[in-house]
Amino acid sequence: MRTALTDVVGCRHPIVQTGMGYVAGARLAAATSRAGGLGVIAAATMPVDQMTAAIRAVKERTDAPFGVNIRSDADDAAERVEVMIREGVRVASFALAPRRDLISRLRDAGVVTIPSVGARRHAEKVAAWGVDAVIVQGGEGGGHTGAIPTTLLLPQVVDTVDIPVVAAGGFFDGRGLVAALAYGAAGIAMGTRFLLTSDSPVPDEVKKVYLGTADTLVTTRVDGVPHRVLRTPFVESLERSRLRLLRAVLNAARFRRLSGMSWAGMLREGRRMRHGRDLGWAQVLQAANTPMLLKAAMVDGRADLGVLASGQVVGVIDDLPTCAELIDRIMAEATAVLNGLTRLRTAPAPSPTRVIPPGGR
Structure with a gap:
């Protein structure tokens, strides 16, 4: 499935695994990217040397694109950005708010920048800075979140910015992916669903x-x-x-x-x-x-x-697939839903019912 997200990032499927502290390390990010999604290393909870080691570990396991998530307010944020550039990381994302100077440095070096936002005005702000895409997280999401549900926030942002928008908050299957695409998103991002996989390091x-x-x-x-x-x-x-x-x-x-x-x-x-x-x-x-x-x-x-x-979404998850099984399942479900919608569009109209008046033929 080709979308604006897959074009800008280079992954096969429009599915992003979000950066989750102490969860999204090299193991989970590599498994996601190897399966065709975009894996993201959560480096905000790692020292710089551990972040560097995690980046190299992913590169050893796959040549697919992946991302690194950092905190822009960290004392060593500039050092982390230089490590990402030196190591050839494809995508940079941010825990909490990004910084304009870091965005500029990454973009100048050819790194794709995809910050997360929880409000339309934040999307407008980072789009004006020249980011490549934005992840929009509604109130259904885990971790730091806002109060606006995804179904209301997503169309607001899609209608406001002219960069690819990735939907987050409440997604776990192929139906959700199709719904996000219908709203105008270029893909979905999931945290809890990837946390609950067999590739996740969570005990x-x-x-x-x-x-x-x-x-x-x-x-x-x-x-x-x-x-x-x-x-x-x-x-x-x-x-x-x-x-x-x-x-x-x-x-x-x-x-x-x-x-x-x-x-x-x-x-x-x-x-x-x-x-x-x-x-x-x-x-x-x-x-x-x-x-x-x-x-x-x-x-x-x-x-x-x-x-x-x-x-x-934790309330509707009941299994622990591998990342490959999860992504394959989501894409198969999405294809089936899209095919079903296409059949609705192309099905012949039913013949009108003929009404015979009393005494008529």
Whole structure:
């Protein structure tokens, strides 16, 4: 299936695997790109040397295009951009807001830039900067999300910008891909659906938690901004806790011990995440150690002590296919749906019913 997305990126199918911290490493990104989609390394939670190693690992496993997702507000963002350019990464995406100077540097080097947005005005802004495409995530999506549903946000953006638009939030099958194309999108991006594959590195016991629930909520108690996660006892305790500063300090201390980060470094990270937001110091500390909450679940397998980001589609997912099986299935479903719509369009009109008046022939 050829779309504006496949043309600009070079992948075979208009399906993007989103960058998910501690989930989308070399293994998942390579499996996705090898299967014809666009795999994305979530490098925002990796040190630079680990990001470099992940890029090289994907290149060893496939010659298909792939992307890297970074945080533009990181102290070493410029260094990460240079690594991506040097290593020949095809696509750059961004966790949270991008930066115009980074977009310009990447584009000048021939790297395709695809930021994510949750509002029409944000799409207009980055389109004016000269990005190659944009991912539009509606409120159904997991992780940081807005309040506007995909079905309303997507057509707004498609009608506003003249670059390829990728739809995210609520997609998991071929019907969704066709629906996105009908709205004018050039493809779909999925996070939760790729998290729940056999190629995902998430521990099996955590995947079972995902498969066993359909309940998510949007909370600001993780890092101060809306974050869609699974409703777990741990998240509910965050929601109702009145000792938020104490809990944040304890979590921050645990993260500092494991990460080796200094208290000063953690506070700098928290202030950076606090910039432009109305956050108290409890949220600043919580924001600074959010990676620890993600790592606890996604790496250590402690769903009882961590945060499980999830889109609402978790309630309709019940299997763990490989990335290749998933993408092949989505494309087969999409083809079947498109063929069915074509038959509706070309089917002969039914003959009109002849009405015989009383006493007539």
